[in-house]
Amino acid sequence: MRSIFVLAALSAACVNSRDAAAGKGELAADSTAKSRIGVQTASAQPAAQATGTIPSEVQKLRTDPQAPIRGLYVNRFAAQSTKKMKRLIAIADSTEINAFVIDVKDEFGLNFKSDDPMLQKNAGTQTKVANMKALVDTINAHGILPIARIVVFKDSVTARMNPDHVIRKSDGSPWRDHKGLTWVNPYAKAVWEYNFRIAEEMVKLGFGEVQFDYIRFPEPYKSLPAQVFPESNGRGKTEALAEFLTQAKQRIDKLGVRTTADIFGLVTTVNGALEVGQRWEPLVKSVDVVLPMVYPSHYPRGSFGIPHPNAAPYDVIHTAISRARVRTEAMGLKGERVRPWLQAFTLGPPKYGPAEIEAQKKAVYDSGYNSWVLWHPGSSYDIFVPALEKTLVSRAANPPVIPKKTTFN
Numbered sequence: 001m002r003s004i005f006v007l008a009a010l011s012a013a014c015v016n017s018r019d020a021a022a023g024k025g026e027l028a029a030d031s032t033a034k035s036r037i038g039v040q041t042a043s044a045q046p047a048a049q050a051t052g053t054i055p056s057e058v059q060k061l062r063t064d065p066q067a068p069i070r071g072l073y074v075n076r077f078a079a080q081s082t083k084k085m086k087r088l089i090a091i092a093d094s095t096e097i098n099a100f101v102i103d104v105k106d107e108f109g110l111n112f113k114s115d116d117p118m119l120q121k122n123a124g125t126q127t128k129v130a131n132m133k134a135l136v137d138t139i140n141a142h143g144i145l146p147i148a149r150i151v152v153f154k155d156s157v158t159a160r161m162n163p164d165h166v167i168r169k170s171d172g173s174p175w176r177d178h179k180g181l182t183w184v185n186p187y188a189k190a191v192w193e194y195n196f197r198i199a200e201e202m203v204k205l206g207f208g209e210v211q212f213d214y215i216r217f218p219e220p221y222k223s224l225p226a227q228v229f230p231e232s233n234g235r236g237k238t239e240a241l242a243e244f245l246t247q248a249k250q251r252i253d254k255l256g257v258r259t260t261a262d263i264f265g266l267v268t269t270v271n272g273a274l275e276v277g278q279r280w281e282p283l284v285k286s287v288d289v290v291l292p293m294v295y296p297s298h299y300p301r302g303s304f305g306i307p308h309p310n311a312a313p314y315d316v317i318h319t320a321i322s323r324a325r326v327r328t329e330a331m332g333l334k335g336e337r338v339r340p341w342l343q344a345f346t347l348g349p350p351k352y353g354p355a356e357i358e359a360q361k362k363a364v365y366d367s368g369y370n371s372w373v374l375w376h377p378g379s380s381y382d383i384f385v386p387a388l389e390k391t392l393v394s395r396a397a398n399p400p401v402i403p404k405k406t407t408f409n
Helices: 004-013 056-063 082-093 117-121 132-141 156-161 189-205 237-253 280-286 313-330 354-366 382-387
Strands: 070-074 099-106 145-151 209-213 258-264 289-293 341-343 372-375
Touching (some): 070 082, 070 145, 099 189, 132 189, 189 209, 189 237, 209 237, 237 280, 341 354
Parallel strands (some): 070 099, 145 209, 341 372
16 A cells, blocks of 8 residues: 555646646637627626526525536636637536636636735736626526635745745745745635635625635645644644634635535545645535545556556546545535546546546446536636536436445555
C-alpha cells in the first residue's frame, strides 16, 4: 500500500486541470440552438423575462435534496463572453444539463464587481463580469441552476493584500509553493470571513448554491520549506477545514441554499487524511454535497488494480464513487450527497470524447447517484454534446451495482 502522501503527491504531480490555463477562445454561436431569451452583455440590462424571479424548476433544484444536478463548469472568461454564454445556455436548453458552476472567485481574484470594501480590496486586477446580476437572472430564467464557485485557500491575491494572514516559513517569512505563489492561512478567521461574505453576496444576486473549491492546504513537498500556520491553536488540518465548512454552511443555510465542496478524488478511497488535510467523513458531514474530482487521468497507474486508469473511466469512477457511497451511508447520510466532477478534457491517451463521457456517467448511475458536473478548463463542451441526453431522466441504479474492483488504496 502506498503512503497517503505519495498518493497525494502523485495526483498533484499530474498536470492538474484546475491549474491549467483556461481557454479564452469563443465558440461560434449556433443560430439553430434553442434559446428562450438572449444572454446579456456585462453592461446591458437584464431582458424583460429575466426579472430575478426564480422559476419553479430552479426552486426545486435549490431545495430538493433528491433532485438530479447535471452541470457544466463555466470559467471566468466564459462568464464574461456573451457569445460563449449563449452557446452554453443553448446546450443546456437542448439537453439534460440543468446547472452551471460559475467562477465568481478563482485564483486570480473576484469575477464580479462589489460595493463591499473588503471585497473591493481583494478583487484583483483581472477582468470581471460587470453585471453579474443580469447574467444570473438570465441563467435562472432558462431553468438552469447557477452555482457560485469560490476558490478559498489558494488565493495569491488575498495573500498579497493581507500579508498578516499567509502561511509562513519557520523564519517568519511567507511560504511559497512550486510556482512561487503564497497561500492564505487556512486557520485565519479573517480569511474565512472574506469568503463567507462573497458567498452571501452571491446568494443575494440569485445564485442557488455555493460551491467552495481549494478547501485544502498546499502540498508539503519535501523539496520546499516546512509550512508554519499562525492561528492554528493546536488544531489539525482536517479539523480546520471541517470547521470552516461548518461555519460557512451555518451562514448560508440562513439564505436557503446548499453549501457544497470540491475535494480530491483520492479522498473517497483513502481511509485516513491526505497531507493537504482532506478526509472523507469530516468533510461530508460539514456540507450538503461533496464533489470529488474523480478524473481518471489523475489516478496513478495501478490504482484499483487498473494498469492505465485514464483508459478505464468506467472502472475508476465506479470504484471511487461506490466507495464514497458506502462511507457516506455508513454515517446515516442518504440522498444525492455525492456529485462527482467528471473528466471532459484529454490528459494523455486516449483522447476523451462522447464515449468516455457516457462511460463516466454510467459509472455514477451504477454507483447509486444521479448527479454529476463536467469539467473542461476552457469551458468548451461541443464535442461532448452527443453524450448528453435530450431530457433529464433518473438513471441511478437501485440497488447500486457492486464494482468488480474491490481493492482500495
